[in-house]
Amino acid sequence: MVHTQNSQTPATEQGSLAAPMMIGAGIALAVISFFIFGADNVNPLWGKFWMIRPLIVTPLAGATGGAFYFFMDRMRAKGQINGVLAIILSVLIYIIGLWLGIVLGLDGTMWD
Template sequence: MTLQNNFTSRPINTRSLITRMLVGAGIGLALVTFFLIATTHARPEWGQFWMIRPLIVTPLAAAGGGLGTYFMEYLLGYQGGWSKIIAVIISIIGFLISLWLGTVLGFAGTLWN
């Protein structure tokens, strides 16, 4: 008696994955740029290059949120129906949480104490 593996695996679409991560990073970069442009004063204790940290951390966190949206769609979205709707809702909530956490971590110690 031989054991057969009837599971099929779907390939990961790297183009779609990279696109979602880049869109997420672009949204994060736009958000952090908005906050940095609105800043009119910089305290001397923040240092000369205080803007570097939010410009790196926030887009990386948002790109991670884009990665999460891809894999949520990959795991649940292909089934269709209510599974797809739930996957989209969870993806949006997860992306917003990662964007929020990245923004807080990026600006911690400077604009937001």
């Protein structure tokens, strides 16, 4: 009779960092687009391409918030932090980061 040894290998982590970052950046892009493309009377002193800066800075801030969620979710999966606490902290950090990204992106134009 042959005995086989059942070795339990740790489960590999599913998902990648790119998915939450893209979701975070997409939400941020939608929010900043609401402000930028809703502007009717733009100041001519802002320049011809004034909207490029907010369209770059704000999604980067949103992607950073998505990355924070990814790392908090990994900590939750490993049992290092409570699940409810991880979600609440992730949402709070994302909202603060999104707000700062909007302020930095619109600084000197709409946020003067």
